[in-house]
Amino acid sequence: MSRRTHLLPGPYGQSWTTPLLLTSLKGGAVPHLTKETLAYMEIEPAFLAPAAPIVQQTEVLEKYQKGLTSFLGLPHQFSLMTPLDPSVPDRPGFHTQKSVALWHNGNKTSVTPEMYMRGVIAAQPSAFVALCDSETPVGASNKRKGKAVSKSLDFLDRCLLMKASEPRLSDSLIFGAIEGGYDAQCRAFSAKETVQRPVDGFLIDGFHTNGVTSGDLIWSDAQPLLQSILKALPDSKPRLYQGSCSPKMTLDLIEIGIDMFESSYVFHETEAGHGLIFPNTLKPVTSPDNGCHASLDKKVDFLDLKDPQFKDDFSPIHQSCTCYSCRKHTRAYINHLLATKEMLGPVLLMIHNLHHYQIFFRTIRECCETDSISALRALI
């Protein structure tokens, strides 16, 4: 078991320890939450900011001048800008030779490295992934996979050049994307070439097409490739993985050497009306009541709070949870809010689910320090 920890520099001299969870923004907000409701959360999040809304309003951010997190009214925490939104399914077939198609609210923008870097300069993130081409779904042609690799390397070189000549980005970290789909040769080449460039970290990209299906990754197909890529990367630099990660997949990825994750899993579970209840600490839960008597003997990651069985269940989503939603509200109330399609339903679920996932990552970090991750794995 690897015990990888990194310190990532954030604004104002803060640092962040990996394995790290980035809270994914959608369109410029944590889904369903606001600065006011985020303040009810215990753990201050670091953010992942997809690029499409940024490049579509570069002009606004340039006029604003104080950078993205300030514009969004978010705390000045570690923020990482990335080309694609991991929570939204890709729309293939729109890339060109010189650009990558980024979508936001149904609008397509064909983004060149120059446009992308203009957005980065305006957004002033703590870190950013260089523009890349990750359109390598299962079954993509060899030509497509090769193209994704060469184009991403070319884009990375141009992003590096522009970063070097831009004093405002001297403190920003740059991540290079490893591409090549499900092709060992392409992956090896992409990793070898990217490592030779002066990047600060890596995005392990192109294994899925984002959105909720990113959670259906076939581990036996992806694992050997992931493992050989990660072996080719230097230990000293952090590796980011984007896509929906169940608790088990998170631990699997940490075991082979992924350091940074994002929260689209939480978003998808919230949209489905699920409340997360998987074990997220090493402490034994005093009362095993997970509200699902039929499934007491098998492990469930979540409760489907839309289910009428919770109509008169006045207990919190998760017995031992200290989040705002669990301290203040019941399964019965959330069930009612979901049944009536009230906006407060996903608000309460998002607060709990994000908290639950954040605590999971905190436990992972503690386990990394005490070499006890196998104890956590045994619970999942």
Place this chain on the structure above:
Amino acid sequence: MSSSSPSGLMARSALQFTVLAECSTTKARASTMVLPHATVETPVFMPVGTQGTLKGLLPDQLLALDCRLILGNTYHLGNRPGVSTLKQAGGLHRFMNWPRALLTDSGGFQMVSLLDLAQITEDGVKFRSPYDDSECMLTPEHSMEIQASIGADIMMQLDDVVDATHADPERFEEARHRTVRWLDRCLKAHQRPDRQNLFPIVQGGLDVDKRKDCARRLIERDTPGFAVGGLSGGEAKDDFWRMVHVSTNELPKNKPRYLMGVGFAVDLVVCSALGIDMYDCVFPTRTARFGSALIMKHPGALNLKARAFRLDFDPIDQECPCFTCQNHSRAYIHSIIHEPSACHLITVHNVAFQLRLMKTIRQNILADTFPQFIQSFMLANYPDKKYPMWAINALQAVGVQLS
């Protein structure tokens, strides 16, 4: 905690209304209304939380706005979560974790306006369930039973609702008499007058004499407060304000008066001058869903969907103390307008707007500067001084001449 008073003379009302000041020109007054779950300062606007939630806001966000009284809809709550769940939860306060005061309507108005097939008989409102198509009946007794399970601080009687623009005078006559009969049935079915207040509803269409008569007959029942109903349903504004004026002239000064379904800023200012103490309306929260943020001056609202706000880094309202205005710009809200979070931000502001307007009205009544406030408010909202005729007439009736 003392138990019931030994003399047995404990007030059969769960409401203590004290008029603190009356405007020396208009009929406006500033009062406090002590309810089981909150002390409410009037004139007050009640945001509408139809189904046990106020459009995406956490109860703590409403507390941060110092909101003390919100409205729930009996028809919706009776369907979902239903009486059984509400009873098990210990009432709506606990079900939704709202510590302050609640008011519920009777369910009748919602039913008649939402269900095509609702039919009013002497027994109650007959309707087909939208869930299983079975035939149901909402009687005054049943409405009281649901409202008892909700446990609101103020309940409304089931009234015979007729659209004020209805043409048939006989139908109005029937509704007026039936409303009084149904009040008596509600009063009889009312179990907890020490914890919940029952308000009757003044009906009578757009006829001055019938309004007066209805009010007088309700006053005889000595309830803790009164609602003025059957208005804000599409009638001419000149009819609307006259009916409010007539109703407040009849109603006793020592009890709160609630004008149902009214919430536009100008209406709130004018009707407060006519002596109304309480209002509710879905407008401020509904309009937030469409990106519309309310402001204290012309044109009354900003449509934050408009591209004009792309580069506007000012808050919605410089002077607004709400969390949204203290932390976010118009440009930011515009940039996330398609996200639910944008709706939350605007809802917070719009509720804060309503509460701040009512607070300003109240402060001016207390300082006896309400007529001056009306002048400056109307001018800010109609800078060309093209005031609506109904507002000119209504204000004139209470001694304010718009300059």
